[in-house]
Amino acid sequence: MKNNNFNLAKVRKILLGKGYKIYRKNSSSFFQSKFKGFYYTSLTGVFLILFFGLMPNTIKILSKAFTTHEIVENNSKSEFKKILEGKEITVKNNKAESEVINFKDLFIDIFNFEDVPGDVVRFNASTLEQIYKDNDFKLKDIRTEKTVKPVKIDLLPKEIKLIENTKKKKELFIQIVLPLILEENIIIKLERKKLFVILNKNNNTKLEKKWLRSKFKQYGVVNKDLTTLKIRMDEIPVSIAIAQAAKETGWGTSRFALEGNALFGQWTFSGEGIKPASADSGSSHKVMKFKVLQASVRAYQRNLNTHSSYREFRKVRAIQRDNQGQLNSLELVNYLDKYAETGKEYTRILKKIIEQNKLTDFDDAKLLPSSKKLKKLI
Numbered sequence: 001m002k003n004n005n006f007n008l009a010k011v012r013k014i015l016l017g018k019g020y021k022i023y024r025k026n027s028s029s030f031f032q033s034k035f036k037g038f039y040y041t042s043l044t045g046v047f048l049i050l051f052f053g054l055m056p057n058t059i060k061i062l063s064k065a066f067t068t069h070e071i072v073e074n075n076s077k078s079e080f081k082k083i084l085e086g087k088e089i090t091v092k093n094n095k096a097e098s099e100v101i102n103f104k105d106l107f108i109d110i111f112n113f114e115d116v117p118g119d120v121v122r123f124n125a126s127t128l129e130q131i132y133k134d135n136d137f138k139l140k141d142i143r144t145e146k147t148v149k150p151v152k153i154d155l156l157p158k159e160i161k162l163i164e165n166t167k168k169k170k171e172l173f174i175q176i177v178l179p180l181i182l183e184e185n186i187i188i189k190l191e192r193k194k195l196f197v198i199l200n201k202n203n204n205t206k207l208e209k210k211w212l213r214s215k216f217k218q219y220g221v222v223n224k225d226l227t228t229l230k231i232r233m234d235e236i237p238v239s240i241a242i243a244q245a246a247k248e249t250g251w252g253t254s255r256f257a258l259e260g261n262a263l264f265g266q267w268t269f270s271g272e273g274i275k276p277a278s279a280d281s282g283s284s285h286k287v288m289k290f291k292v293l294q295a296s297v298r299a300y301q302r303n304l305n306t307h308s309s310y311r312e313f314r315k316v317r318a319i320q321r322d323n324q325g326q327l328n329s330l331e332l333v334n335y336l337d338k339y340a341e342t343g344k345e346y347t348r349i350l351k352k353i354i355e356q357n358k359l360t361d362f363d364d365a366k367l368l369p370s371s372k373k374l375k376k377l378i
Helices: 008-017 027-066 076-084 108-115 125-134 139-145 158-162 166-199 206-218 226-232 238-249 255-260 293-306 308-323 329-335 344-356 372-377
Strands: 286-288
Touching: 108 206, 108 293, 125 158, 125 166, 139 166, 158 166, 158 255, 166 206, 166 226, 166 238, 166 293, 226 308, 238 255, 238 293, 238 329, 238 344, 255 286, 293 308, 308 329, 329 344
Parallel strands: none
Antiparallel strands: none
């Protein structure tokens, strides 16, 4: 009979005698070492996730803590009050700001129109009449409903000077220039709104400061005076703009308007322009020439908003804006006597054009947005 008893002690003694070393295997230590490795791996993973997750916010907080913000000094409210009271304001003379009003800076966004493709379409008068009919663009409806469809025309039709019916000619001219004037006013309105947002903040972002610098140049404000910028950055009443365009171009029939898209007869002593036939031989001035009608409207508004000749116009406009919230074109037109050599006679003619053609009906007209994005902004 076989002996099935296994003598562990005897086997151990034999193995030790032959030089083997025997250790007791501890199963619990094996599992402990495995668990410890998993624990350290998991902990490292959690740390890395938290580190990289919190890093952007940490950097932002530290940058705010250690970065000094440039503050735009906003004393425009008190300075604005002085202007309304007829007092002089003090402008800081900063030697580092020896900037001179630069024609190129004033009209930089107008020069951008030079990039307009050369094949701009010039519609004839009958085609334009059909376009307005198809779009239900009627001045009679605009006068009552106060909404203008964004039908934008780049060039005047050559045939406008052949239209014998004065009422028909005037109506076509207003239909062409009205959306252009309203579009430029919208641009100014949106920029003015942005300016007031910046004025109500103590700290300004780099983008805001960059935008302010560009507007100081664009409006010829050489000392970064916010009061002056606020007064200059404002709309031109629609009725005044239409009346001046009508007066300067003979309701769109002048050579300057048809050949150079010049709606407002602005002069230039350098650069491209059209020499007036009636000018003296020793005269060097020309009438500014533009690629499209829109550029002419923008240049006109920039002229009224920056030139020293219209300082009183801007001051009265600011008072109206402050007291009434809206502009009175029949009062403002009195301060455009320096626009033409005839002075006060010129303003009387403008007022007559506004009243006879009921142009104030268009002062509160709104241009319908051409996109959803613009609709949200307006």
